[in-house]
Amino acid sequence: MPVETNSVLSIDLSLTLGDFSMHIKNELRFDGVLGLFGPSGAGKSTLLRIIAGLERKGIGTLKFTQQCWQDTAKRQFTAAHLRSVGFVFQDSRLFEHLSVAENIEYANRRATKGNANISVDEIIEIFDLRRLMRRQVGDLSGGECKRVAIARALAAQPQLLLLDEPLAGLDIQRKAEILPYLDALQNRFDLPMIYVSHAVDEMARVAKHIVVMNLGRISAVGNAADVLSDLPTLGTASGIESASALTATVKRPITDFGLTELSLCGQNFSVPIQRQLTAGDAATLYIRASDVALATSKPSGLSIRNVLAGSVISIDTLDRAGSETFAIVTVNIGGATLRAQLTRQSISELGLQIETKVFALVKTASFNRF
Amino acid sequence: MPDLTPLWLSLALAGSTTLVLLLVGTPIAWWLAGTKSKIKPVIEAFTALPLVLPPTVLGFYFLILLGPAAPIGAFWVSITGNTLTFSFVGLVMASVIYSLPFMIQPVQNAFERTGRKSLEAAATLHASPLDAFFSVALPAARRGYVVAAVLTFAHTLGEFGIVLMVGGNIPGKTRVLSIAIYEHVETLNYGDAHFLSAGLLVFSFFALLFTYTFMRGHYRHAS
Numbered sequence: 001m002p003v004e005t006n007s008v009l010s011i012d013l014s015l016t017l018g019d020f021s022m023h024i025k026n027e028l029r030f031d032g033v034l035g036l037f038g039p040s041g042a043g044k045s046t047l048l049r050i051i052a053g054l055e056r057k058g059i060g061t062l063k064f065t066q067q068c069w070q071d072t073a074k075r076q077f078t079a080a081h082l083r084s085v086g087f088v089f090q091d092s093r094l095f096e097h098l099s100v101a102e103n104i105e106y107a108n109r110r111a112t113k114g115n116a117n118i119s120v121d122e123i124i125e126i127f128d129l130r131r132l133m134r135r136q137v138g139d140l141s142g143g144e145c146k147r148v149a150i151a152r153a154l155a156a157q158p159q160l161l162l163l164d165e166p167l168a169g170l171d172i173q174r175k176a177e178i179l180p181y182l183d184a185l186q187n188r189f190d191l192p193m194i195y196v197s198h199a200v201d202e203m204a205r206v207a208k209h210i211v212v213m214n215l216g217r218i219s220a221v222g223n224a225a226d227v228l229s230d231l232p233t234l235g236t237a238s239g240i241e242s243a244s245a246l247t248a249t250v251k252r253p254i255t256d257f258g259l260t261e262l263s264l265c266g267q268n269f270s271v272p273i274q275r276q277l278t279a280g281d282a283a284t285l286y287i288r289a290s291d292v293a294l295a296t297s298k299p300s301g302l303s304i305r306n307v308l309a310g311s312v313i314s315i316d317t318l319d320r321a322g323s324e325t326f327a328i329v330t331v332n333i334g335g336a337t338l339r340a341q342l343t344r345q346s347i348s349e350l351g352l353q354i355e356t357k358v359f360a361l362v363k364t365a366s367f368n369r370f
Numbered sequence: 371m372p373d374l375t376p377l378w379l380s381l382a383l384a385g386s387t388t389l390v391l392l393l394v395g396t397p398i399a400w401w402l403a404g405t406k407s408k409i410k411p412v413i414e415a416f417t418a419l420p421l422v423l424p425p426t427v428l429g430f431y432f433l434i435l436l437g438p439a440a441p442i443g444a445f446w447v448s449i450t451g452n453t454l455t456f457s458f459v460g461l462v463m464a465s466v467i468y469s470l471p472f473m474i475q476p477v478q479n480a481f482e483r484t485g486r487k488s489l490e491a492a493a494t495l496h497a498s499p500l501d502a503f504f505s506v507a508l509p510a511a512r513r514g515y516v517v518a519a520v521l522t523f524a525h526t527l528g529e530f531g532i533v534l535m536v537g538g539n540i541p542g543k544t545r546v547l548s549i550a551i552y553e554h555v556e557t558l559n560y561g562d563a564h565f566l567s568a569g570l571l572v573f574s575f576f577a578l579l580f581t582y583t584f585m586r587g588h589y590r591h592a593s
Contacts, residue, residue, distance in 0.1 A: 079498075081495075081498050082496075091487070093491035097509045110497055
C-alpha cells in the first residue's frame with residue numbers, strides 16, 4: 001500500500017513593499033481547510049499572492065509538494081499561469097464580457113491536462129449554478145458572483161485552492177447562504193485549500209487548522225479549536241477581534257422552533273438548528289465579544305434568547321484602535337469565561353466592577369465543525 | 371452630380387489609415403495602459419501632439435521627412451521608383467500620425483478599465499500573458515475599439531491641411547474629398563461644393579452621434 005502523503009507547502013520567503021515587510025519560514029501541511037487568520041494589514045493577501053505567483057518581489061524559496069515554484073538563489077520563478085493554483089479573489093474578478101457558462105468554460109478549457117478530477121457538471125451542481133449559466137456577469141448578485149468565482153477557480157483543476165476573503169462584502173445573511181456551498185466543496189473534493197479571513201466566525205466555521213498571521217509573520221499554527229481558544233490571549237496582543245471559546249453539551253438537537261438546545265455550564269443556550277449534532281455531543285461555541293451585551297438585572301421582554309448569569313472577573317482596555325471608546329469585560333459563567341465588548345460609557349453607567357453580578361446577552365454564536 | 375472619385379479616394383484613405391492604426395495603435399495603447407515608466411507622460415504628450423498642432427506644421431515636417439532627400443523618402447524611391455510625397459502611400463503615412471490620438475486614447479482607456487486585475491485572474495486560470503491579452507483584454511476592450519475606429523475613420527475623412535501639403539491635389543491620386551471641395555469653391559462651382567460638403571457633414575454627424583450614444587450605453591452598463 002502506498003504511503004499516503006498529504007500536500008505540503010514549504011515557504012521560506014522575505015518581502016519588503018514600502019513600509020511593510022514580511023518574513024515567513026514555515027511548512028504548511030494540508031489536512032482539510034487551512035485558515036489563514038489575522039487582522040487587516042497582517043500580510044495575508046500578500047502571502048496568497050506570493051503563493052499564486054502574482055507577487056514577484058519575494059526573495060527565497062517556495063515549494064509545493066514535489067514542485068519548486070520559486071528559488072531566488074537559482075533564479076527560478078514559475079509564472080502564475082504555470083502553477084496549479086486556483087485563486088478566488090475578494091472582488092471575484094469575473095470576466096464581464098463573458099456569461100457565467102463562458103467564465104467557467106474559460107477556466108476548464110485551460111485546465112492542467114491529466115489533472116482533471118473535478119467534473120464541471122459536479123461543480124455546477126454543487127454551487128447550484130444551472131439556473132445562472134446563461135446570465136451575464138453584470139446581472140449577478142453579490143452572493144452569486146462569489147459562487148461563480150469559486151466554481152470558475154475549481155474548473156481550472158487546481159491542486160491548491162486559495163480563497164482570499166471570499167465572503168468579504170456580504171452581509172451576515174448572504175454569508176450564511178454561501179457557507180453551506182463551502183462545506184459541500186470540502187466534503188466533495190479532497191483539495192488542499194487556504195482560506196483567508198479576519199472574521200472569527202468564518203474561521204470557526206470553515207477551517208480545520210489555522211495559521212495566525214500578524215505584522216508579516218506567522219504567530220501561531222494549530223488545530224482550529226486550539227488556536228481559536230487561545231485567541232483572546234493572542235487577540236489582545238495582536239489586534240485580532242476578541243472572542244470566547246466555550247464548550248457546551250447538546251441537550252436537545254431539534255426543538256419545535258428549529259433550534260438546537262445546548263447546556264452551557266448548567267445554563268440553557270440555544271442556537272439555530274445543527275443537524276450534525278446528536279444529544280450528548282460536546283460542541284465548541286465561538287462567541288465574538290462584540291456579539292455580547294451585559295445587563296445588571298435579569299432582563300425581560302427581550303427577543304434575545306440566550307441570557308447567561310455570571311459575575312465580572314476583569315475589565316481590560318483594548319490594545320488596538322477603538323481603545324478610547326471600548327473595553328473588554330470578562331465574565332465568569334459557571335466556570336467558563338465569556339468576553340463582552342462594551343463602550344466605556346456603558347461600563348461606567350452600569351457601575352461594573354470586579355464581582356458585579358451580571359447577565360450576559362448573546363446575540364449569535366458560531367460553531368467549529370471539527 | 372460631381373465627380374465622385376475624390377469620395378472613393380477619401381474612403382480608401384480613411385479605411386487604410388484605420389486599419390494601419392488598429393495594428394500600430396494597439397501595442398502603444400497597451401503599453402501606455404500598463405506601464406509605470408517615467409517616460410509614459412512623454413509618449414502620451416507625443417501621441418497627443420496632432421490634437422493641438424496646426425496640420426500645416428505636421429504637413430511641413432512630413433514633406434521634408436518623406437521627400438526624396440530624406441532617408442525614408444530616398445529608400446522609397448530606390449525600391450518603387452516613385453516619390454512618397456504626392457502619393458497615396460505617403461498620404462496614408464501622414465494620416466496615421468495625424469489620427470494617432472483618436473485611435474490610442476479610446477483603446478488605452480478601454481485597456482485601463484479592464485486593468486491588471488482581470489489579467490491576474492486569467493493568469494490563475496492558466497492563461498499565458500499572450501493568451502490573456504487575446505482572450506480577456508481585447509474582447510473586454512471591444513467597445514473602445516469601435517469608438518476608436520469610428521473616430522479615426524471620420525477624422526481622416528475630414529483632414530485637409532496635411533493632405534494638401536503632403537499629397538497636393540492630383541486627381542485620382544491625392545485629391546480627396548476635402549481638397550475637391552476646396553477646389554470647387556475656388557472655381558465658384560458651389561453646386562458641387564454643396565453636394566460634397568453636405569454629404570461629409572451628414573456623415574460626420576452620424577459618426578459622432580453613434581460614438582456618443584455607444585459610449586453612454588457603455589458607461590451606463592458598466593456602472
